Amino acid sequence: MNGAESIIASALASGVEVCFANPGTTELPLVAALDSVREGGRTMRAILGLFEGVCTGAADGYARMADRPALTLVHLGPGFANGIANLHNARRARSPVVNVIGDQATWHREFDAPLTSDIESLARPVSGWIRSIRESKQAAGATAEAIAAAGRMPGQVATLIVPSDCQWNSADGPAPPAARSTLPPIAPDAVDHAAAILRRGAPVALMLGGLALREGGLAAAGRIAASTGCRLICETFFARLEHGAGLPAIERLPYFPDQALKMLSTYRAVVLAGVGDPVAFFGYPNVPSKLIPDGIETATLAGPMQDAAAALEALAHALGAGVSAGGARTAVSRPARPTGALTPPAIAAAIVALMPERAIVMDESATTGGSFFAAAATAPRFTYLSLTGGAIGQGLPAATGAAVACPDRRVIAFQADGSAMYTAQALWTQAREQLDVTTILCNNRSYRILQVELARAGIAEPGRSARSLTDLANPEINWTSIARGLGVPAVRVESADALVKELERALAARGPNLIEMML
């Protein structure tokens, strides 16, 4: 067994079964090992992405749904760099991801060949754990440690750098799984303090994030709300939210800080569960960074690195909010199929009217999708993924990875056009793997969010450059043509009626498809 084989065997032994790959010459022993290694009767599933950002975004989407890491296999520093943006999103989502990067042979690095670069400097900003090995015999143990480091809850990005000679030189057999750290316990006084705030009476907001947004956390939060009258608010950019009918009513913290400040100013106190003190996405002149206004009492029941679901259970118990108190759950209620103009509310209505049970919605719809969250509150129960780190180009890759993790569920990629252009190559992987992903692409021919921000900054009439740099209409992009070129069936719609017709057809078809909505 060589070093590369010991890596793949160790990954399989630790329960990792999928590798999103875009390899190069310095990863070829690992590529060969994907074929030669069988461990515990299993082999690693290798899925090709035609750009590293597809691989890292897919690993993020996979991890959010599977709650365990996939490998990414990418090439050296510059190749890895292409995957950084989506690793940034994975880091903010606290997704477990394990990057395996081939590097120049240990004895070749000093010659500074053209592809040589400082991989560690590139990897550090997105990696919670990073290691470069120097001998092939370190490969197996380092792999098990990387997977354990990534796979604690909540997860993190782990990056393992493997020089090519450490792949082809001989090594020992696979390493057993390494011990994973567990979540720190909930402090009893944090529960008592939150309970005291909630007992003092409304208006209190219980703000939820991270692991609190899974079914268990939401159920406990719903009982607390029913018992105390507090309101539930979720963080703006959640990694994964269970949403729709059967879950307690929840609001979403607005994106723009003035709106968030206004929402939170109506409360006497805010209790945080699975989320840190909320802050503005960007700094603006004369706008505070912190979104909870001064003077409003704030208490942390559980931070983002704690078991917020368990903390909510403990809080519900302390408040005497029993199982039967969760009666305020929403029931399925689908809107009428929209007709007429293809407006953002009509698009949201079409999705909610037609989405199947247990869908996964990856929402990178940006400005077009603002009304979907509220509209979907009565949709059939689904899993909702959002853009966590603000690095656009997450949607199509993460939808791809989610579909790999959940082959029995329909994935809907609700996708802005400007963002889609960053990682459109993901469509090809969806076609190759015949994944059940329906992409609903919002072609509004602009970076609309920047136009909105210019207007908010008081630039009512942008000049020629400002118009040019926020406009995608010249030339007009034909997404139907691009998708077909990448092997994904696609149609263009210009009305709500056409969207309904095509969406119903698309959601019933196997394999990927794309609907281009002309807004």
Place this chain on the structure above:
Amino acid sequence: MNGAESIIASALASGVEVCFANPGTTELPLVAALDSVREGGRTMRAILGLFEGVCTGAADGYARMADRPALTLVHLGPGFANGIANLHNARRARSPVVNVIGDQATWHREFDAPLTSDIESLARPVSGWIRSIRESKQAAGATAEAIAAAGRMPGQVATLIVPSDCQWNSADGPAPPAARSTLPPIAPDAVDHAAAILRRGAPVALMLGGLALREGGLAAAGRIAASTGCRLICETFFARLEHGAGLPAIERLPYFPDQALKMLSTYRAVVLAGVGDPVAFFGYPNVPSKLIPDGIETATLAGPMQDAAAALEALAHALGAGVSAGGARTAVSRPARPTGALTPPAIAAAIVALMPERAIVMDESATTGGSFFAAAATAPRFTYLSLTGGAIGQGLPAATGAAVACPDRRVIAFQADGSAMYTAQALWTQAREQLDVTTILCNNRSYRILQVELARAGIAEPGRSARSLTDLANPEINWTSIARGLGVPAVRVESADALVKELERALAARGPNLIEMML
């Protein structure tokens, strides 16, 4: 004048006139400044790329042709990260490039908002100069220094990080251009030593790189070759080579180390001008890293950071190789228009048969283009750009930037399909700016270089994963459809005859176009 305006005004004052941009919210004051600032009667030309790798690759191509930097304007850490791969290529090309990155407001950074990241750690591996300013009054001076740092010869990548409050707060007027460092002088004893080696008689190789591959350096090298009988060899991956008729005969160092070692083993001595000791692109088992075999005398006339052209002039003078000794220049000789199968030699012949005078060829053709270098030796004089850093996805963006720098010259992007998929968004910028770029795309439906490397590593029959990870045929990518979707007219050809017909038409048309060659 605010900080953003002082940056744009200072850039104009230092002679920078083009900005390849993909801005976000933290760059909006700079976007507004592009419109509001006029300096010395000039405004900054802003060109939108739909992905940061387009912007950085375009800035590289622009710099190679214009010999001065363009700005890139990109968003925060993750956005910048999308441009790293092509900055890596620019760094290896020693191209002058100035990145301007907006960052979170100074007082907002501590709150670790979702898009916050360690930009300096990301930028350092590709930047020869880097600075983060902390006050708006530093913006003008830092801009002038960044441009001076980038624009020394040979150039480098300079990265200026500007928090958003340093853009919107008030600043002083533009800074004057800063002093640029000059190239270190050539050591007289290096000239004497090289002359002594060459006087001792053949076989000697004069290996050229960097600035030695411009017209002046090549002319001096040609006189030296005519006078001494030495052979001229250029580095494998040159940033910019003047090539074709009227220039001295030159060979290219092969990519694979065994072939390079074999070529160089036939010489008694190697003299280096504008290039370091050549090394293998990757390390392989039992293959040396250094490509000049042991025992062959090596002398450095000028390193890559010296004025190799001046050194060659001095060497020619020392050898008494006068102007008239350059008689061995090649004459224009175009091959017959190829017919029949669409083979790599037929493609090279078609390009050489039809390319116009003073074309710029950006060659990222990978395995398909191997025969073009030799075939083009008798082509009409042209400028030849290659993939310098091995980070694929350079070709289409660099062709875009070269066309911006040289609007009166035809750019030919000779492009591999796997590499094109990394930065295909560049086609849209070509369409928007109506640049005269003809892309000749080699659709061989594979990462052929990896298949070749697997065979060279002794893996004669790759397994299922190895085949899957090197194969782009399932599904087949339709580049004609993708190009049209991005606004570029495109056709598909399957024979040499069809290529000749379509290439002749494409090269005569204004604006961009693409020919997809099915190999």
